[in-house]
Amino acid sequence: MANEETSVxxxxxxxxxxxxxxxxxxxDFDVQQGELFGFLGPNGAGKTTTINMLIGLARPxxxxxxxxxxxxxxxxxxxxxxxxxxxxxxxxYPELTGFDNLCFCGALxxxxxxxxxxxxxxxxxxxxxxxxxxxxxxxxxxxxxxxxTIAAGIIHQPAIxxxxxxxxxxxxxxxxxxxxxxxxxxxxGTTVFLTTHYIEEAERLCRRIAFIVKGRIVRTDxxxxxxxxxxxxxxxxxxxxxxxxxxxxxxAAEFPRLQCRPxxxxxxxxxxxxxxxxxxxxxxxxxxxxxxxxxxxIRPSLEDVFVQITxxxxxxxxxxxxxxxxxxA
Amino acid sequence: MKTWIAFWSIxxxxxxxxxxxxxNISWGLIFPLAWTGMFFIRSxxxxxxxxxxxxxxxxxxxxxxxxxLLSVTVTFEKKxxxxxxxxxxxxxxxxxxxxxxxxxxxxxxxxxxxxVLIGMFLAxxxxxxxxxxxxxxxxxxxxxxxLGLFIAVSVSEVFEAQTFxxxxxxxxxxxxxxxxxxxxxxxxLRPLSYVLPLTYGADLLHAAVGDxxxxxxxxxxxxxxAFCVVLFALSLRxxxxxxxx
Numbered sequence: 001m002a003n004e005e006t007s008v009x010x011x012x013x014x015x016x017x018x019x020x021x022x023x024x025x026x027x028d029f030d031v032q033q034g035e036l037f038g039f040l041g042p043n044g045a046g047k048t049t050t051i052n053m054l055i056g057l058a059r060p061x062x063x064x065x066x067x068x069x070x071x072x073x074x075x076x077x078x079x080x081x082x083x084x085x086x087x088x089x090x091x092x093y094p095e096l097t098g099f100d101n102l103c104f105c106g107a108l109x110x111x112x113x114x115x116x117x118x119x120x121x122x123x124x125x126x127x128x129x130x131x132x133x134x135x136x137x138x139x140x141x142x143x144x145x146x147x148x149t150i151a152a153g154i155i156h157q158p159a160i161x162x163x164x165x166x167x168x169x170x171x172x173x174x175x176x177x178x179x180x181x182x183x184x185x186x187x188x189g190t191t192v193f194l195t196t197h198y199i200e201e202a203e204r205l206c207r208r209i210a211f212i213v214k215g216r217i218v219r220t221d222x223x224x225x226x227x228x229x230x231x232x233x234x235x236x237x238x239x240x241x242x243x244x245x246x247x248x249x250x251x252a253a254e255f256p257r258l259q260c261r262p263x264x265x266x267x268x269x270x271x272x273x274x275x276x277x278x279x280x281x282x283x284x285x286x287x288x289x290x291x292x293x294x295x296x297x298i299r300p301s302l303e304d305v306f307v308q309i310t311x312x313x314x315x316x317x318x319x320x321x322x323x324x325x326x327x328x329a
Numbered sequence: 330m331k332t333w334i335a336f337w338s339i340x341x342x343x344x345x346x347x348x349x350x351x352x353n354i355s356w357g358l359i360f361p362l363a364w365t366g367m368f369f370i371r372s373x374x375x376x377x378x379x380x381x382x383x384x385x386x387x388x389x390x391x392x393x394x395x396x397x398l399l400s401v402t403v404t405f406e407k408k409x410x411x412x413x414x415x416x417x418x419x420x421x422x423x424x425x426x427x428x429x430x431x432x433x434x435x436x437x438x439x440x441x442x443x444x445v446l447i448g449m450f451l452a453x454x455x456x457x458x459x460x461x462x463x464x465x466x467x468x469x470x471x472x473x474x475x476l477g478l479f480i481a482v483s484v485s486e487v488f489e490a491q492t493f494x495x496x497x498x499x500x501x502x503x504x505x506x507x508x509x510x511x512x513x514x515x516x517x518l519r520p521l522s523y524v525l526p527l528t529y530g531a532d533l534l535h536a537a538v539g540d541x542x543x544x545x546x547x548x549x550x551x552x553x554x555a556f557c558v559v560l561f562a563l564s565l566r567x568x569x570x571x572x573x574x
Binding site for chain 2: 049056057058059065076077080089091092094108110111152
């Protein structure tokens with residue numbers, strides 16, 4: 001359980017500029033000891049720049065960072081022994097085997113040969129990679145690479161684990177396994193700082209979430225408090241043939257109390273403070289010569305909160321990232 | 330103690346991954362062999378000319394071996410992002426870069442002694458001043474490696490590392506007194522010779538094989554060491570400025 005009293009990461013007024021772009025603009029947040037903290041935002045919002053400043057790969061222009069009470073603003077090396085870092089792209093050595101990669105990473109944190117060998121064997125077993133331990137990392141599948149990169153990030157049993165997009169671009173089974181591993185690590189007491197663009201992943205795993213847009217944190221709250229925003233909202237999704245945007249305009253004109261917007265794959269999303277009556281909407285759509293393929297009640301999710309807070313289409317953010325990574329979980 | 334574990338692991342990993350790979354071992358053997366053979370045939374003075382050829386051949390072997398491998402491997406790791414893993418390890422940047430360069434320095438020293446070993450079978454090398462030769466080779470290897478490091482942190486692509494290396498290396502062949510004494514260079518070119526560290530290393534090697542040296546050994550050693558410190562400091566400054574943005 002998280003200890004409410006102790007902040008292990010304290011960030012105040014953090015800012016970073018790259019030429020004309022203000023990547024991070026005065027960000028403040030705290031992460032409590034033992035917490036699983038989500039950092040959400042679209043591409044280019046400042047997530048990776050923030051994480052790079054926290055771990056020591058980027059120098060802040062302004063602001064302070066304290067990790068476990070250590071001021072890392074001027075000396076980022078001071079707290080690196082406490083951190084485990086899993087970057088958004090696997091960065092292990094392709095020419096080393098899985099086992100040798102883990103042992104090498106253990107050695108970087110000063111682990112003795114006996115300790116790192118035993119820990120590497122334990123992690124390979126835990127991550128289901130024993131059979132691949134002697135194979136070169138370069139020949140691993142994307143999911144295996146991700147798992148080994150996470151194993152490398154925790155070989156020295158860090159107090160704080162930074163995970164940058166841990167499940168992006170990997171298969172569903174591996175993503176599920178990684179989510180479970182993250183939950184287990186957190187349950188065992190590791191503080192986790194997670195950036196992801198999978199909102200449902202953050203909803204499932206995190207205790208608190210910060211939304212960052214254009215370098216600014218627009219909201220930080222507990223997941224249940226964020227979800228409270230959707231209380232009393234009723235949402236339906238219609239899958240239709242025809243131009244969703246034109247059909248939305250027709251629905252909005254006919255039923256002014258409904259909020260309607262087109263969503264991915266030709267869908268229409270209808271939201272209301274009252275239960276949505278399906279019949280009149282279907283009839284209206286059919287009058288417009290649109291075929292209604294499906295009508296579903298949707299449980300309001302954190303994605304709705306995200307859209308509400310940021311005004312952004314969450315699906316578009318996900319698609320953009322997956323396209324870049326060449327896959328999807 | 331803990332940071333030394335990291336230091337040795339980085340050194341051993343680089344030795345296994347890069348320097349002890351068959352292509353690099355063969356490079357380390359063939360390159361000095363080819364240079365020795367080429368200058369031996371060119372001199373046309375028989376086996377007695379071997380000691381006089383050694384300074385040039387040894388220096389070239391070290392220079393090319395260290396700068397090539399270090400600049401390429403560091404650029405390769407930076408591009409593949411595995412270098413970030415090293416930057417995030419809880420060891421000082423100074424020790425990290427020393428660990429990263431130690432393998433190349435050892436590789437350079439071994440390269441330098443390949444022509445000496447060959448020469449031992451062909452000529453009388455009993456006159457070599459080992460007390461000067463060994464530290465001189467070591468300092469040439471260190472300065473060349475740090476030059477490779479300086480190149481690696483100045484470029485972002487592997488091919489740029491090779492091109493930029495050649496920009497320094499090929500002029501050094503002619504300007505540093507390896508095969509052509511600095512005194513025989515046109516006067517306007519000589520200042521360039523004296524801003525290149527290999528000039529001082531080559532002078533030491535010439536002294537070690539019994540040739541006349543142009544400067545006192547202590548001054549050569551001091552200047553070579555100063556170049557090592559400056560190149561290392563410049564490389565560290567560039568790493569901090571360019572890689573920890």
